[in-house]
Amino acid sequence: MHGMTTYFIRRLLLIPVTFIAITFMVYTVLRVVPGGPIEQAQLQIKLAMMQEGGATVLGGAESEVQIPEAAMNELKKYYHLDKSIPEGYARWLWGIVRLDFGRSYVYGEPVLDVIISKFPISIYFGLIGYFASWLICVPLGVSKAIRHKTGYDTATSVIVFIGYSIPGFVACLMLLVVFGGGSFFDFIPLGGFRSANWAELGFFAKILDQLHHTIVPVIGYLIGGFATMTILMKNSLLDNLGADYVRTAFAKGLSEKRVIFLHAMRNSLIPLTVGIGQALGLLFAGSFLIEKTCNIPGMGLLGYTSIIQRDYPIILGVLVFMVLIRLTGNIISDVVWALIDPRIRFGK
Amino acid sequence: MSAEKKKLLEVKGLRTCFHIEDKTARAVDGVDFHVYENEVVGLVGESGCGKSVTALSILRLIPDPPGRITGGEIIFRGKDLLKLPYPEMRKIRGKDISMIFQEPMTSLNPVFSVGWQLKEAIRFHQRLTEKQVEDRAVEMLGLVGIPSPKARLKDYPHQFSGGMRQRVMIAMALSSDPALLIADEPTTALDVTIQAQILELMLEVKKKTHDAAILLITHDLAVVAETCQRVAVMYGGKIQEVAEVKPLFDEPLHPYTRGLLLSLPGFKNEDKNRLPVIEGMVPDIMSFPKGCKFNNRCPEVMPVCREEEPELREVSPGRQVRCHKCQKK
Numbered sequence: 001m002h003g004m005t006t007y008f009i010r011r012l013l014l015i016p017v018t019f020i021a022i023t024f025m026v027y028t029v030l031r032v033v034p035g036g037p038i039e040q041a042q043l044q045i046k047l048a049m050m051q052e053g054g055a056t057v058l059g060g061a062e063s064e065v066q067i068p069e070a071a072m073n074e075l076k077k078y079y080h081l082d083k084s085i086p087e088g089y090a091r092w093l094w095g096i097v098r099l100d101f102g103r104s105y106v107y108g109e110p111v112l113d114v115i116i117s118k119f120p121i122s123i124y125f126g127l128i129g130y131f132a133s134w135l136i137c138v139p140l141g142v143s144k145a146i147r148h149k150t151g152y153d154t155a156t157s158v159i160v161f162i163g164y165s166i167p168g169f170v171a172c173l174m175l176l177v178v179f180g181g182g183s184f185f186d187f188i189p190l191g192g193f194r195s196a197n198w199a200e201l202g203f204f205a206k207i208l209d210q211l212h213h214t215i216v217p218v219i220g221y222l223i224g225g226f227a228t229m230t231i232l233m234k235n236s237l238l239d240n241l242g243a244d245y246v247r248t249a250f251a252k253g254l255s256e257k258r259v260i261f262l263h264a265m266r267n268s269l270i271p272l273t274v275g276i277g278q279a280l281g282l283l284f285a286g287s288f289l290i291e292k293t294c295n296i297p298g299m300g301l302l303g304y305t306s307i308i309q310r311d312y313p314i315i316l317g318v319l320v321f322m323v324l325i326r327l328t329g330n331i332i333s334d335v336v337w338a339l340i341d342p343r344i345r346f347g348k
Numbered sequence: 349m350s351a352e353k354k355k356l357l358e359v360k361g362l363r364t365c366f367h368i369e370d371k372t373a374r375a376v377d378g379v380d381f382h383v384y385e386n387e388v389v390g391l392v393g394e395s396g397c398g399k400s401v402t403a404l405s406i407l408r409l410i411p412d413p414p415g416r417i418t419g420g421e422i423i424f425r426g427k428d429l430l431k432l433p434y435p436e437m438r439k440i441r442g443k444d445i446s447m448i449f450q451e452p453m454t455s456l457n458p459v460f461s462v463g464w465q466l467k468e469a470i471r472f473h474q475r476l477t478e479k480q481v482e483d484r485a486v487e488m489l490g491l492v493g494i495p496s497p498k499a500r501l502k503d504y505p506h507q508f509s510g511g512m513r514q515r516v517m518i519a520m521a522l523s524s525d526p527a528l529l530i531a532d533e534p535t536t537a538l539d540v541t542i543q544a545q546i547l548e549l550m551l552e553v554k555k556k557t558h559d560a561a562i563l564l565i566t567h568d569l570a571v572v573a574e575t576c577q578r579v580a581v582m583y584g585g586k587i588q589e590v591a592e593v594k595p596l597f598d599e600p601l602h603p604y605t606r607g608l609l610l611s612l613p614g615f616k617n618e619d620k621n622r623l624p625v626i627e628g629m630v631p632d633i634m635s636f637p638k639g640c641k642f643n644n645r646c647p648e649v650m651p652v653c654r655e656e657e658p659e660l661r662e663v664s665p666g667r668q669v670r671c672h673k674c675q676k677k
């Protein structure tokens with residue numbers, strides 16, 4: 001156990017290092033790449049002047065539109081762009097430590113408020129999607145392994161293959177078209193996180209309404225990892241069922257159930273736990289495409305629009321959340337792995 | 349053979365096939381032999397001769413598909429194991445007949461502690477309190493020579509060496525006092541220095557516990573000479589010769605047995621610099637010759653050997669040979 005404690009302390013100490021490396025890189029890129037708030041402001045002023053000045057400006061070269069030096073400096077100062085990159089980054093980082101993420105250029109609100117308004121939505125779909133994928137893929141993979149090369153295995157392989165071929169957002173689109181009440185059936189809402197009149201509903205109606213809105217996006221999230229996870233589970237269990245220790249377990253007189261679900265299963269889960277960190281990171285980040293199709297105001301959509309609008313504080317804020325989730329996800333994955341596999345727990 | 353010896357296990361005409369694609373490989377093709385109570389019998393042959401499949405068939409551990417036992421009887425204490433319902437068979441595995449395998453490195457489950465696996469075996473076959481199970485586990489580990497057994501129960505297989513893991517396997521196999529222990533090449537994967545230790549240990553623990561009979565499967569005649577009382581030599585999925593150890597080594601009757609013995613270093617060889625070999629290779633399992641299975645490699649082959657397969661015939665009490673030459677005696 002001692003080895004494991006030091007191992008996790010080392011892993012925890014690596015978090016700030018990784019965090020700083022990633023955010024510093026992104027900060028630098030954002031500062032260097034053109035199209036930032038100053039340029040945007042210049043463009044807007046230019047457009048405004050063009051409208052006012054009419055033909056006179058139209059005739060002249062575009063570069064002739066100048067913003068006074070003093071105004072420029074004011075602007076830079078307002079956006080904290082007057083500092084050098086290292087100093088600016090240090091200030092930003094100090095802000096993060098004090099939970100001050102700055103203000104959104106676009107919304108004018110504190111970044112943290114904007115993110116916190118979207119984050120639970122992403123967590124909601126992310127967690128449900130993730131647990132649903134375990135609940136579906138593990139039993140499916142196990143049953144396919146046990147019935148390897150039977151009709152059941154082939155039939156479910158077709159489903160897995162279809163799932164593998166369809167991107168999640170396309171599946172959402174298809175479901176919305178068929179069941180969203182447009183042309184064919186009217187079973188599910190056309191998107192959104194909740195109904196508009198959610199606040200007026202009773203307790204159970206609220207739950208029902210929420211679930212109603214959850215189905216399509218969760219299917220979208222599920223399809224992304226569905227095939228990979230199912231086949232990983234199947235192959236992993238199949239490998240283990242052929243292992244020598246399984247033969248030993250049978251030779252001891254154990255029942256087939258015990259051999260499969262205790263002896264082989266615990267070993268087979270190891271490859272699945274390795275992916276926990278990555279899966280959590282991906283799910284919480286939200287898929288922009290699924291959020292767009294299902295009209296869910298989550299982190300994916302927020303991240304995407306902030307990039308389009310060059311809303312640096314939001315981009316960096318979203319990044320902070322993503323990096324932290326991914327890093328803690330990796331640690332959770334390591335803990336689970338160590339719980340299942342003693343070889344990890346005690347070091348080689 | 350003295351009449352008072354009781355047959356513990358009798359294998360009669362055992363056939364085990366493997367269906368691979370649309371071909372059928374007859375890995376075990378009519379095997380007959382028996383094991384008396386408390387004795388150590390060697391089942392010897394080259395790789396691919398069907399000895400491991402025979403061993404696995406006795407416990408019905410052949411993976412199906414692709415394998416299947418297609419015929420014969422395995423009489424254990426008067427009951428045909430092949431006709432037992434599956435739950436009954438499970439009660440015999442690990443209790444009346446135990447098995448240890450060739451690969452100690454992979455034969456234990458890597459994610460459960462050694463004690464957990466040992467106790468699982470004990471608990472499954474004996475009605476004991478948790479305290480008694482623990483005591484039995486400690487006792488068995490001590491018996492197989494693992495130092496500080498109580499503390500090592502908590503350790504995992506990867507914390508043991510190959511030899512130590514095989515000791516754990518032996519402890520597990522003998523924990524419920526089986527009447528028969530099948531050891532499938534138990535020392536093949538181990539260092540030469542450890543091999544002798546493990547064999548000695550098996551015999552020693554056998555004596556200290558309920559004196560189980562041992563069916564020792566090996567390709568190593570030196571191992572047989574050291575440990576067994578009787579030997580069955582297998583080739584091409586069939587028993588070719590059965591004898592007590594001393595007569596077999598003194599006067600091998602089957603040309604194949606003779607070839608095996610002559611290829612042993614230091615065994616009656618005139619030329620000290622060169623070991624004789626059996627000509628040719630074991631044929632592919634699908635392409636054994638017609639007649640005697642050994643006729644394409646036999647130095648003493650006769651025309652009849654290519655036409656007709658000889659019967660396994662008793663030539664003297666306790667001695668059986670499957671060879672046309674011996675049949676003429």
